[in-house]
Amino acid sequence: MLKIGDVSIPNRVFSAPMAGVTDKAFRQIIRSCGAGLIYTEMISDLGLVYGQKRTHQLLDLQGEEHPIAVQIFGSEAEPMAQGAQLAEKQQADIIDINMGCPTPKIVKNGEGSALMLDIPRARQIIRAVVQAVRVPVTVKMRLGWSSDQLSYLQLGEAAQEEGAAAVALHARTREQFYSGQAQWEHIARLKKHLQIPVIGNGDIWTAQDAERMVQETGCDAVMIGRGIMGNPFLIREAVALLETGKQLPPPTMEEKLALAAHHLDLVCQYKGESVAVREMRKHFSWYLKGMRGAARLREKINQATTRQQLLDILQLTRVDTGTGLLSPPG
Numbered sequence: 001m002l003k004i005g006d007v008s009i010p011n012r013v014f015s016a017p018m019a020g021v022t023d024k025a026f027r028q029i030i031r032s033c034g035a036g037l038i039y040t041e042m043i044s045d046l047g048l049v050y051g052q053k054r055t056h057q058l059l060d061l062q063g064e065e066h067p068i069a070v071q072i073f074g075s076e077a078e079p080m081a082q083g084a085q086l087a088e089k090q091q092a093d094i095i096d097i098n099m100g101c102p103t104p105k106i107v108k109n110g111e112g113s114a115l116m117l118d119i120p121r122a123r124q125i126i127r128a129v130v131q132a133v134r135v136p137v138t139v140k141m142r143l144g145w146s147s148d149q150l151s152y153l154q155l156g157e158a159a160q161e162e163g164a165a166a167v168a169l170h171a172r173t174r175e176q177f178y179s180g181q182a183q184w185e186h187i188a189r190l191k192k193h194l195q196i197p198v199i200g201n202g203d204i205w206t207a208q209d210a211e212r213m214v215q216e217t218g219c220d221a222v223m224i225g226r227g228i229m230g231n232p233f234l235i236r237e238a239v240a241l242l243e244t245g246k247q248l249p250p251p252t253m254e255e256k257l258a259l260a261a262h263h264l265d266l267v268c269q270y271k272g273e274s275v276a277v278r279e280m281r282k283h284f285s286w287y288l289k290g291m292r293g294a295a296r297l298r299e300k301i302n303q304a305t306t307r308q309q310l311l312d313i314l315q316l317t318r319v320d321t322g323t324g325l326l327s328p329p330g
Helices: 024-032 045-049 053-058 077-089 112-117 119-132 152-161 185-193 207-217 233-244 253-271 273-287 294-303 307-321
Strands: 002-004 007-009 013-015 068-073 094-099 137-142 166-170 198-201 221-224
Touching: 013 233, 024 253, 045 053, 045 068, 045 077, 068 077, 077 094, 077 119, 094 112, 094 119, 112 119, 112 137, 112 152, 119 137, 119 152, 137 152, 152 166, 152 185, 166 185, 185 198, 185 207, 198 207, 207 221, 207 233, 221 233, 233 253, 253 273, 253 307, 273 294, 273 307, 294 307
Parallel strands: 013 221, 068 094, 094 137, 137 166, 166 198, 198 221
Antiparallel strands: 002 007
């Protein structure tokens, strides 16, 4: 069993923090698939400190199974420390510091990947957060700003020296965003460089990818992001392969459709039907990706305004593909 600080993690397959994706409903879906550690969406330190309602809603962990890591982002040590304390009060098991987000609206404020250009400032933030909370603190980073500005070894070393319990490395630069191929050899290099656990992230699309990442890099755990969008079953497949050596069969069409319906109901429960329908359009497109008549389905999904209309799309897909009756996963 892997330990991050004093937190025991049941397996080595983690779900990545993803803005607009890993909300309360999706975390419940991922947990049901067996993820060892689940992360929230990234949460603004200033939003927490200033009591912004929507930001605090992102921190709602009530009724969820643990362990859960809360990821926060910011550019200054003091508000990051305060935000971490507020997250800890909401029963976060781990505080994760985002130093890898590549989006322009984040980096222009000196947050996310921008901190990889300023290791002294990043060090101050890590130190302040570690000193502010009792739970373990981790750092998620990229390789650096660009191919000629790789700083992950320096940041990893700073994180370890300031008391971070683990680091996660997405093996791309900020310049790459999500293009090109993740360079896993850097995960291996970081693992050799540090004593704390290293979590590998980037281009895990199959359970075999997860297994290969562990074998090639020696990382302590794998973190899966885009690969579980529309396919949370990848979590259970990776857990089975890494923990038992067993290769599970891919989900049936019926399983996918049933999980999509269950996901919709969870979001309706937590956010109300109107918000749920808007937010679930992208999830339904992911769930149904690759199915017969995908373009027609996406058009119908984007026109849907009610829960029943989205369920009707699933029903239509069931008829087209000849699968059985829809029912929530047991």
